[in-house]
Amino acid sequence: xxxxxxxxxxxxxxxxxxxxxxxxxxxxxxxxxxxxxxxxxxxxxxxxxxxxxxxxxxxxxxxxxxxxxxxxxxxxxxxxxxxxxxxxxxxxxxxxxxxxxxxxxxxxxxxxxxxxxxxxxxxxxxxxxxxxxxxxxxxxxxxxxxxxxxxxxxxxxxxxxxxxxxxxxxxxxxxxxxxxxxxxxxxxxxxxxxxxxxxxxxxxxxxxxxxxxxxxxxxxxxxxxxxxxxxxxxxxxxxxxxxxxxxxxxxxxxxxxxxxxxxxxxxxxxxxxxxxxxxxxxxxxxxxxxxxxxxxxxxxxxxxxxxxxxxxxxxxxxxxxxxxx
Amino acid sequence: xxxxxxxxxxxxxxxxxxxxxxxxxxxxxxxxxxxxxxxxxxxxxxxxxxxxxxxxxxxxxxxxxxxxxxxxxxxxxxxxxxxxxxxxxxxxxxxxxxxxxxxxxxxxxxxxxxxxxxxxxxxxxxxxxxxxxxxxxxxxxxxxxxxxxxxxxxxxxxxxxxxxxxxxxxxxxxxxxxxxxxxxxxxxxxxxxxxxxxxxxxxxxxxxxxxxxxxxxxxxxxxxxxxxxxxxxxxxxxxxxxxxxxxxxxxxxxxxxxxxxxxxxxxxxxxxxxxxxxxxxxxxxxxxxxxxxxxxxxxxxxxxxxxxxxxxxxxxxxxxxxxxxx
Numbered sequence: 089x090x091x092x093x094x095x096x097x098x099x100x101x102x103x104x105x106x107x108x109x110x111x112x113x114x115x116x117x118x119x120x121x122x123x124x125x126x127x128x129x130x131x132x133x134x135x136x137x138x139x140x141x142x143x144x145x146x147x148x149x150x151x152x153x154x155x156x157x158x159x160x161x162x163x164x165x166x167x168x169x170x171x172x173x174x175x176x177x178x179x180x181x182x183x184x185x186x187x188x189x190x191x192x193x194x195x196x197x198x199x200x201x202x203x204x205x206x207x208x209x210x211x212x213x214x215x216x217x218x219x220x221x222x223x224x225x226x227x228x229x230x231x232x233x234x235x236x237x238x239x240x241x242x243x244x245x246x247x248x249x250x251x252x253x254x255x256x257x258x259x260x261x262x263x264x265x266x267x268x269x270x271x272x273x274x275x276x277x278x279x280x281x282x283x284x285x286x287x288x289x290x291x292x293x294x295x296x297x298x299x300x301x302x303x304x305x306x307x308x309x310x311x312x313x314x315x316x317x318x319x320x321x322x323x324x325x326x327x328x329x330x331x332x333x334x335x336x337x338x339x340x341x342x343x344x345x346x347x348x349x350x351x352x353x354x355x356x357x358x359x360x361x362x363x364x365x366x367x368x369x370x371x372x373x374x375x376x377x378x379x380x381x382x383x384x385x386x387x388x389x390x391x392x393x394x395x396x397x398x399x400x401x402x403x404x405x406x407x408x409x410x411x412x413x
Numbered sequence: 414x415x416x417x418x419x420x421x422x423x424x425x426x427x428x429x430x431x432x433x434x435x436x437x438x439x440x441x442x443x444x445x446x447x448x449x450x451x452x453x454x455x456x457x458x459x460x461x462x463x464x465x466x467x468x469x470x471x472x473x474x475x476x477x478x479x480x481x482x483x484x485x486x487x488x489x490x491x492x493x494x495x496x497x498x499x500x501x502x503x504x505x506x507x508x509x510x511x512x513x514x515x516x517x518x519x520x521x522x523x524x525x526x527x528x529x530x531x532x533x534x535x536x537x538x539x540x541x542x543x544x545x546x547x548x549x550x551x552x553x554x555x556x557x558x559x560x561x562x563x564x565x566x567x568x569x570x571x572x573x574x575x576x577x578x579x580x581x582x583x584x585x586x587x588x589x590x591x592x593x594x595x596x597x598x599x600x601x602x603x604x605x606x607x608x609x610x611x612x613x614x615x616x617x618x619x620x621x622x623x624x625x626x627x628x629x630x631x632x633x634x635x636x637x638x639x640x641x642x643x644x645x646x647x648x649x650x651x652x653x654x655x656x657x658x659x660x661x662x663x664x665x666x667x668x669x670x671x672x673x674x675x676x677x678x679x680x681x682x683x684x685x686x687x688x689x690x691x692x693x694x695x696x697x698x699x700x701x702x703x704x705x706x707x708x709x710x711x712x713x714x715x716x717x718x719x720x721x722x723x724x725x726x727x728x729x730x731x732x733x734x735x736x737x738x739x
Binding site for chain 1: 505532537570728
């Protein structure tokens with residue numbers, strides 16, 4: 089076992105898959121020799137694999153994804169980077185109408201093993217165009233798979249599964265996770281999609297959390313345990329497919345649920361998970377479903393404003409205490 | 414000089430497309446075609462001129478007006494017709510319909526109904542060819558309207574800077590739906606835009622199959638030799654309205670008649686007769702054969718079952734393969 093940051097582990101996964109399969113290549117803005125990506129995920133890969141397989145592109149998000157689709161349906165395994173998740177809006181037709189539907193529309197003839205990586209999330213004061221959490225857009229798009237890793241271990245295993253798979257995957261990276269370290273095994277491993285992970289076992293309340301919120305939920309659970317409340321933290325790890333069973337199973341055990349996500353509350357990821365619980369485990373609930381999410385605003389710039397709209401330990405603890413007495 | 418057999422094959426393909434489209438129009442009137450249709454009648458010279466230069470393993474991307482592209486690339490008319498009629502035996506098992514036909518086995522990478530969206534996808538197929546080093550070529554069909562989309566700029570720029578083996582074929586039929594080109598472009602020739610990307614651009618008479626053939630022959634050769642993309646603009650005309658619902662009242666009086674005089678099939682026939690490559694008798698024979706082939710396609714399609722409703726749930730995702738650790 090080794091301790092590695094999420095940033096480094098993503099690079100390891102890309103490197104190992106590029107070594108393993110020559111149809112894997114990377115494209116994106118400034119991912120090459122000089123920058124290695126705005127967050128340094130691809131740093132050094134252009135030097136190692138050459139400019140043909142680690143391609144700097146023009147600032148043309150539609151073409152980055154469209155080129156990825158065209159390459160994917162003709163035998164390649166492109167991994168496209170969108171510099172900031174917010175900018176996926178520029179490529180939305182290629183993502184939602186082309187990549188996601190190309191298999192279905194053509195009656196199963198096409199396979200589009202395209203991975204789109206992009207950093208999302210707030211916390212570094214870069215305001216409304218570089219800080220959103222838009223997982224729900226992609227979760228709402230049939231034909232896409234959506235991965236939401238929260239740890240080094242999950243990031244590596246899920247990225248490998250995404251690259252080796254046969255479907256378009258939106259691979260969400262939370263920018264605050266990049267420097268966070270975690271243990272990973274030395275040997276090659278993958279993590280299947282649709283399998284949630286219990287990050288902390290507990291019996292009094294289930295906290296479902298994704299991405300960076302998993303870490304906030306774990307910190308909140310630590311504090312709650314000192315007050316005698318034993319929280320279980322469940323990380324779905326992929327939103328499509330969603331491990332409904334794991335969510336329902338945990339709720340049946342604890343009878344209470346708090347859902348913590350960084351995206352907007354209305355029609356967000358938390359809404360879908362709440363609906364799953366309402367449909368499949370209502371009779372097991374001893375208290376109303378609680379959601380801790382962004383209060384339906386764009387992400388503001390100034391530190392006190394940004395801090396206010398992003399869920400934190402305090403808001404998680406407060407939500408738990410409202411339903412655990 | 415093109416061999417006689419090849420010329421006659423081209424002529425026959427054009428006849429097939431025309432008769433196919435006339436039949437689709439007729440079936441639509443009989444309420445046998447769900448949804449809408451966008452007919453290629455009048456533009457046959459472009460698809461046939463371009464696709465005659467392509468190998469079976471070369472790719473094309475297509476548009477909402479795509480029946481002609483499919484047939485020109487060598488698709489089975491029966492399965493095209495079955496798809497248009499929403500049948501289980503159609504190329505896309507009834508999931509795509511008239512605007513979304515693909516046949517990956519002949520490199521027909523599918524028709525997208527989002528105007529301009531196929532342009533970056535064609536560039537991506539070109540990049541794949543370059544990385545796999547296979548000397549294939551991509552023919553990318555789109556209309557004059559698509560050349561005003563951002564994807565036109567982004568896709569062609571990327572193909573140009575990476576010298577990708579793509580032939581961009583703009584079928585300029587003068588109208589984007591009902592909007593005349595002069596209302597939305599300050600230039601007369603879409604091919605002028607090639608200058609902005611540092612690639613060759615050429616405008617040809619899109620109703621002259623030999624002109625479309627020659628321009629694309631040079632562009633395909635260039636692409637295959639790794640010399641990069643070309644933008645070919647083929648000036649042509651949509652003989653019907655935009656879709657089945659469009660009576661096309663926006664066209665000035667006399668314009669249709671003018672263009673009908675330049676009908677690509679009639680012109681090619683006249684030329685073939687002049688060249689001594691075709692007699693009236695042979696012409697009639699080819700027309701009968703094309704009509705028979707279309708009838709066969711219609712029969713196949715009409716006798717084919719509709720898909721089972723539950724098939725709507727299939728093909729959203731591919732089965733996961735080799736995701737296990739090695």
